Amino acid sequence: MEKPFILHMLTTAKNLSPFDVNMAMDAGWVSAMPYTNIEASEVQGLVQDAIFSRSAKNLKRTSIFIGGRDTKQAMDMLKIAKQSMIPPFEVSVFADPSGAFTTAAAMVAAAEHELLTKFQTTLEGKNVLALGGTGPVGQAAAVIAAKAGANVRIIGRQLEKAQHIADLCNDEFGEGQTNITAGADADKGEYIKTADVVFATGAAGIELLSAALIATAAQLKVVADVNAVPPSGIAGIDAMYNGKLVEGSISGAVGLGALAIGNVKYKTQNLLLKRMINSDKPIYLHFEHAFEVAREYIKSSRSSS
DSSP, rough: OOOOOOEEEEEESSOOOOOHEEEEHHTTTTTTEOSSSSHHHHHHHHHHHHTTTTTGGGGGGGGEEEEEEEEHHHHHHHHHHHHHHHTTTTEEEEEEEEHHHHHHHHHHHHHHHHHHHHOOSSSSSSSSEETTTTTTHHHHHHHHHHHHOEEEEEEESSSHHHHHHHHHHHIISTSSSSSOEEEEGHHHHGGGGGGEEEEEETTOOOBBBBBHHHTTTOOOOEEEEEOSSSSOSSOOOOOOOOEEEEESSSSSOEEEOHHHHHHHHHHHHHHHHHHHHSSSSEEEEEEEHHHHHHHHHHHHHHOOO
């Protein structure tokens, strides 16, 4: 009798995300086992309990998912999980705290696609603003875009916090490939004048970019908003926007709404969860792998439509 597919789902939060459980089950994991309020010090014990309870052959039907709400915590736990493996007793691990990695990957990949198809250019050398960028989605999007060659600035209400997050992204995730800077929300009127791409990644229901500011953005090309709760994070951007011209833009900018981004996020997470099932060797997945998958999904889906 074949062993069932078991996904052990770890989170630092009080509850495991029902979204992630549904995604796991729909991707083919027969059982999604929750472990809540997990601390980094507990990861090694949980991982080794999982890997030693099955034969090396049956471990192919076992994997670990790391959720939570903090980017650094998730990446630290992913690293601990990887270090806890004892070959040949190894399983795949996928980190996606609050869905931030797959959401950010989907947003950046969709924005990149609009740059390529509407403006015949790439993220290389573009000025990118991550508004409300101190949270998990903003952090991941900033690092992904910076690694793709963009000049990224994280914008927050408080410059000190934004600078702390920018330093964290460069030091912890940038691998020497990023030079993410910081800015205060009060100064975004100046930054928008030279911005090519804007990501709105702040709290739901808060407008981060007004119509008046959009009208001053002379080289703006793409705006993307992950907020599906009215009002939108970017003025005039409907959740269904998928490359539609932004009203009032003097530069012909196009918009991406939360549901358009969310569709790519959903497919990206689904494909990564399936990748763990289908992989013959242990794999360790995070925001970079999510970006690769989101890029490929957009490329294949657009070419076939």
